[in-house]
Each structure stands twice: as structure tokens, then as C-alpha cells.
Amino acid sequence: MSQAATGTSTERTVPPRKTTTPGAGRTRLAVTLVVLTALLMVSATAGLAIGSVQVPPGQVWGIVTHALGADWQQPDWSRARETIVVDVRAPRVLLGAVTGAGLAVIGTALQALVRNPLAEPYLLGVSSGASLGAVSVIVFGVTLFGPLSLSVAAFVGALGALLLVYATARTGGRITSSRLVLSGVAIAAVLTAVLDLLLLTTDRGNEARAVLAWTLGGLGGVNWGTLWLPSTALLLGVGVLMAQARNLNLLLAGEEAATTMGLDVARFRARLFVVLSLVTGVLVAAAGPIGFVGLMMPHIVRLFVGGDHRRVLPTAALGGAVFLIWADIAARTIAAPMEIPVGVLTALCGGPFFLWLMRRDARRGTDRGVA
Amino acid sequence: MTATALDVDGVTLTAGARHLVRDVSLTARPGETIGLVGPNGSGKSSLLRAVYRVLRPDAGQVRVDGGDAWALPVRQLARTVAAVVQDSAADFDLAVREVVAMGRTPHKRLLAGDTAEDAELIDSALLAVDAVHLADRPFDRLSGGERRRVLIARALAQQPTLLVLDEPTNHLDIRHQLSVLNTLRRLPATVLLALHDLNLAAYYCDRLYVLHAGEVTASGPPAEILTPKLLAEVYGVAAEVTTHPRTGAPQVTFLPEAPRS
Numbered sequence: 001m002s003q004a005a006t007g008t009s010t011e012r013t014v015p016p017r018k019t020t021t022p023g024a025g026r027t028r029l030a031v032t033l034v035v036l037t038a039l040l041m042v043s044a045t046a047g048l049a050i051g052s053v054q055v056p057p058g059q060v061w062g063i064v065t066h067a068l069g070a071d072w073q074q075p076d077w078s079r080a081r082e083t084i085v086v087d088v089r090a091p092r093v094l095l096g097a098v099t100g101a102g103l104a105v106i107g108t109a110l111q112a113l114v115r116n117p118l119a120e121p122y123l124l125g126v127s128s129g130a131s132l133g134a135v136s137v138i139v140f141g142v143t144l145f146g147p148l149s150l151s152v153a154a155f156v157g158a159l160g161a162l163l164l165v166y167a168t169a170r171t172g173g174r175i176t177s178s179r180l181v182l183s184g185v186a187i188a189a190v191l192t193a194v195l196d197l198l199l200l201t202t203d204r205g206n207e208a209r210a211v212l213a214w215t216l217g218g219l220g221g222v223n224w225g226t227l228w229l230p231s232t233a234l235l236l237g238v239g240v241l242m243a244q245a246r247n248l249n250l251l252l253a254g255e256e257a258a259t260t261m262g263l264d265v266a267r268f269r270a271r272l273f274v275v276l277s278l279v280t281g282v283l284v285a286a287a288g289p290i291g292f293v294g295l296m297m298p299h300i301v302r303l304f305v306g307g308d309h310r311r312v313l314p315t316a317a318l319g320g321a322v323f324l325i326w327a328d329i330a331a332r333t334i335a336a337p338m339e340i341p342v343g344v345l346t347a348l349c350g351g352p353f354f355l356w357l358m359r360r361d362a363r364r365g366t367d368r369g370v371a
Numbered sequence: 372m373t374a375t376a377l378d379v380d381g382v383t384l385t386a387g388a389r390h391l392v393r394d395v396s397l398t399a400r401p402g403e404t405i406g407l408v409g410p411n412g413s414g415k416s417s418l419l420r421a422v423y424r425v426l427r428p429d430a431g432q433v434r435v436d437g438g439d440a441w442a443l444p445v446r447q448l449a450r451t452v453a454a455v456v457q458d459s460a461a462d463f464d465l466a467v468r469e470v471v472a473m474g475r476t477p478h479k480r481l482l483a484g485d486t487a488e489d490a491e492l493i494d495s496a497l498l499a500v501d502a503v504h505l506a507d508r509p510f511d512r513l514s515g516g517e518r519r520r521v522l523i524a525r526a527l528a529q530q531p532t533l534l535v536l537d538e539p540t541n542h543l544d545i546r547h548q549l550s551v552l553n554t555l556r557r558l559p560a561t562v563l564l565a566l567h568d569l570n571l572a573a574y575y576c577d578r579l580y581v582l583h584a585g586e587v588t589a590s591g592p593p594a595e596i597l598t599p600k601l602l603a604e605v606y607g608v609a610a611e612v613t614t615h616p617r618t619g620a621p622q623v624t625f626l627p628e629a630p631r632s
Contacts, residue, residue, distance in 0.1 A: 243481045249473055252465060253525075256456045260423045261529065262449030262477035307465040 104320025107294020122291030125188035130284035133157025155281030217343020292350020382431035406576030449477035453531035474528030515542035
């Protein structure tokens with residue numbers, strides 16, 4: 001087999017086989033992952049350091065390692081600072097990372113599943129469905145599933161909205177971009193109207209105000225006791241999607257072609273819809289509906305690592321985590337001491353991004369959702 | 372051993388109340404190249420769809436290597452039957468190499484990476500369609516013809532024993548039409564393909580099935596079935612059929628006048 005040993009002049013008649021190596025792509029992936037991980041560390045540190053009380057980065061690390069049980073720095077900080085970093089900011093930064101990563105992978109998978117680059121849980125009304133589910137639980141005081149009631153209801157709402165949008169947008173086995181986005185917007189509008197109606201007519205005035213703030217998306221109010229649920233959902237989502245990355249790739253070739261390469265498309269889509277709704281539901285229950293992260297991250301990382309889902313998913317997750325940590329830092333500081341809902345800021349970035357994406361695809365002359 | 376690689380047995384396909392294909396039977400022996408010809412809307416694509424398991428027959432059976440294709444799990448069938456379909460979107464910036472790598476999916480376990488063997492199969496598939504130089508290019512920037520060749524490479528990477536192609540020479544210039552058809556004929560696999568060009572079909576296929584309004588009107592070796600009478604009946608055109616002095620294949624020349632009846 002050794003080419004070097006047998007590559008004598010007598011064998012030159014065989015045309016030299018030019019091999020193509022996936023090595024270049026692998027290096028790019030590795031570089032991107034390393035850079036993003038470093039960025040994530042920096043962002044998390046910033047998230048812990050910045051706020052009404054500024055904590056120097058060195059001290060942040062001292063406090064964090066101390067809390068983790070490794071004392072490589074003599075504690076020279078007040079207990080108040082430790083409480084701020086460990087109990088107030090750390091869960092919030094983690095929730096930001098988890099939610100950002102989760103929304104990014106959900107957006108990635110949705111774009112493949114409905115075969116449309118504009119798909120995203122917020123734009124498709126999935127987040128609105130989750131919100132409505134969660135809010136109904138609050139307003140009607142349902143506690144059927146104990147502390148999980150909120151997430152369960154959000155999951156049911158998300159799945160319902162997703163199925164509804166998919167069914168309305170799809171005609172004759174095809175989904176066009178315009179129809180998908182229009183049904184998403186219309187269904188989101190209806191769901192939001194129902195939600196507002198619920199809030200306005202409920203007797204629990206104080207709760208209504210709290211809920212209204214939550215529907216704009218925000219990471220406040222999280223603590224160590226509630227963080228496990230979104231984290232578990234994220235791990236589940238990333239695990240399932242990474243395991244299905246090859247099959248997600250097949251969908252890029254078209255439904256018929258995917259079938260000829262061994263994918264039972266209808267069953268695959270149904271199963272993943274359930275998983276995506278579950279993760280969306282839990283994330284929305286924890287952080288409110290935060291838009292556009294799932295739209296932006298997949299497209300941004302594809303510029304660096306290409307379209308293969310085995311590469312897009314992990315990089316999009318890291319990118320989403322970094323993005324939402326910074327968005328939350330901005331939300332806390334821009335108008336301090338007032339806090340801006342983080343969903344407002346992501347929409348501020350995401351709206352223009354959406355328009356740019358739409359124009360770009362129009363310029364390419366392809367409504368890529370059509371075929 | 373009366374092995375048939377493909378046995379389409381009395382297949383009827385409908386869309387609503389309309390018959391797409393009515394009681395069609397077709398067989399292919401291992402290694403044969405079978406051509407489907409016929410006018411637009413004659414049911415060629417529908418019949419191919421039933422073979423690659425997208426359109427379920429309302430009656431009849433599709434057997435691949437003796438087994439009912441529609442009784443197998445999709446994934447298992449995909450290890451023996453590969454297809455190049457007409458409707459193929461270009462999406463999401465995949466590199467050509469990644470598109471061809473998709474063909475390995477039915478052979479891979481979840482989470483399994485691409486091995487050296489996969490890489491070699493992908494390389495030789497690209498080589499077979501003369502597309503090695505395209506490997507790192509983005510798929511959606513290719514010309515129509517280049518895309519078609521890459522999709523054929525993807526099907527080859529699937530290592531099928533039966534390869535189904537719907538108009539594989541569409542959008543190709545003549546050089547690449549010939550190169551693709553030469554490639555297909557060199558394959559050890561059984562090939563079933565729909566073709567528009569009767570002369571290419573006559574030259575490259577071992578046997579032809581002529582479809583007309585969803586039914587088989589003629590089948591057999593090209594030289595036996597391609598007659599002016601058949602062409603007038605199926606296509607409604609006047610044609611002269613000669614034997615080409617160099618290739619020995621039947622040569623169809625269309626005549627610009629209405630057929631005499």
C-alpha cells in the first residue's frame with residue numbers, strides 16, 4: 001500500500017490520484033472551537049465582574065476557585081462580594097450561557113428540519129407557544145406537575161405552536177420562506193394576544209406585572225436551585241442533535257434525496273420536533289422568550305466552519321453562549337440601575353440581521369426554501 | 372440462479388384519482404443498464420420514485436435482489452439502492468466533499484466519524500465523475516452540470532448495487548453527458564435511468580422500456596424496439612431510424628413533418 005515505496009517510474013502510467021483531504025476543515029474547526037472556548041471564559045469572567053459592584057477579574061477567579069474548594073488565593077474580599085459573585089451573578093451567567101447555547105442549537109436544527117434559513121424558535125412562534133403555556137400555568141395556578149408545571153406547560157405550548165406553523169406553512173410538500181415566516185408571525189401574534197388577554201383579565205395584578213416583564217425575556221431571578229433544569233435540557237438537546245448530525249445533513253439535500261440515503265424523513269422530523277419543543281419549553285420557562293439568537297448564531301458560525309452539522313452544532317452552541325452572556329451584561333449596565341429585558345437587546349441585533357439575511361438570499365436569486 | 376437485481380411487478384401508482392403509472396412490470400438483471408424513455412408526463416419519474424421508495428405503489432410490488440423494497444427499513448434499502456433525483460436543492464453552504472460524504476450515511480453508525488475507507492470511497496467517487504478538482508468548492512456555487520456530477524458521486528459513495536437516476540444528463544453539456552453515461556456503464560452496479568435523448572439511450576442502454584401515458588408500450592434491446600412506427604405512436608413525430616455505421620447503435624433522426632397515419 002505504501003505509495004512512497006512503490007511510486008517508481010514504471011508505475012507512473014497510473015494517473016496520480018489526487019486525493020482531497022478533509023484536514024483543512026478539521027483545523028478550522030479546531031481553531032474556531034478553541035477561540036470560542038477562550039471567548040466563553042473571558043465572557044463568563046466579565047459577566048461575573050461587571051455590574052453595580054465592580055469586581056476585578058483576578059478577584060473573580062479567586063472567588064470562583066475558592067467557591068469550588070481550591071484555595072490558590074488568600075481570601076481578601078468581603079463576604080458581600082463573594083455573595084454577589086457566587087450567588088447572584090454566577091447562576092445568571094450560567095443561565096445566559098445555557099440559554100444562548102440552547103437557542104443556537106435549536107435554531108440550527110430547525111433551519112435544517114423545515115429546510116429554511118429563516119427558521120428560528122422565536123420567529124416561528126414556538127417561543128410564543130411556550131410563553132402562553134407557561135403563563136396559563138401561572139394565571140390559572142395549575143400545579144399538576146409540581147415545580148415542573150411551568151416547563152411542562154411551556155413544552156406543550158411550544159410543540160403545539162410548532163406543529164401549527166408547520167402545518168399551515170406546508171402545502172404540497174413544500175415550504176416557502178415567505179409562507180413560513182408569515183405563518184410564524186401570524187400564529188405568534190394570535191398566541192401573544194391570548195397571552196395579553198390572560199394577563200389583563202387575571203385578578204392577580206402583581207403577578208401579571210412580573211409575568212409581563214418575563215415575556216420580554218430576561219435572565220434575572222435565577223438561582224442555583226433552578227439552574228439544573230435548563231442545564232439538563234441543554235445537555236439533552238445537544239446530545240440528541242449531535243447524535244443526529246449526519247441525518248440533519250441529509251435533509252440539506254432535500255427530502256426525497258434524504259430518503260434515498262436512508263432517512264425516514266417524516267418520523268425523524270416528528271421526533272426532533274418533540275425534542276426541540278421540549279428544550280425550547282424549558283428554556284423559555286427559565287428565561288422568557290429570547291429571540292434571534294437561534295437565527296443569528298448558526299449563520300455566523302457557518303461562515304467559519306461550513307454547513308456540516310457536526311461542526312455547526314458545537315460552534316453555534318459556544319457562540320450562542322458567548323453572545324447571550326454579553327447581551328445580558330449590556331442589559332444590566334446600559335441603563336443601570338434599571339435593567340433592560342435581554343430579549344429587547346437580542347431583537348435589536350437580530351432584526352437587522354434577519355433583514356440582511358433575507359436580502360442576501362434574494363440576491364443569490366434563490367428562495368432556498370422553495371425547492 | 373435466476374437472479375434479478377430489480378423486479379418491478381405489476382406496479383400501479385396513483386395521485387388522487389389520476390393514474391400515474393398503470394400495471395407496469397420491469398426487470399433488470401445484475402449489471403444491466405436499463406433505460407426508461409417516453410414523453411414528458413409518461414410516468415418515468417413516478418416509476419423511479421416507487422423504486423427508490425418515495426412513492427408507495429397502490430398495487431404491485433418492487434423487489435430488489437428478491438426482497439420487497441417497501442418491506443425493508445429505509446436505511447437498509449439505502450445500502451443497496453442509491454438514487455440521483457431531479458429535485459435537489461442546494462442549501463446551507465456545504466462543500467462538495469461534504470455533499471459526497473452524505474452518501475456514506477446509511478453505512479455509518481450514529482456519531483461514527485469518517486474513516487480512511489470513507490475518505491477513499493469519496494475520492495474515487497469524485498474521480499469517477501471527473502470532479503476531484505471541485506472537492507473543496509461550495510456546492511451551491513457550482514454550475515448545473517457540475518452539481519449533477521457531484522450528486523452522482525454522492526450516489527456512488529453509497530456503494531449501491533442498484534443505481535436509479537432521473538434524467539442524469541439534464542443540464543449537462545455534451546462532453547459531460549457522455550462522460551457521465553460512460554461512467555455509469557463502467558459500474559458493476561445495475562443501473563436504471565430515465566433519459567430524454569433517444570440516441571444516447573439507444574447507445575448506452577442494454578434494454579429500453581418505453582413508457583406512454585403510464586403504461587409500457589414496448590421493451591427490449593434498442594435496435595429491436597426503436598422503430599418509426601413506435602416513435603410516431605408514442606411521441607407523435609415522424610422519425611427515421613438507421614443503424615449508425617460506426618457505433619452499430621440505432622440512430623434516430625426526427626423529420627420535420629407530421630407523421631403519416
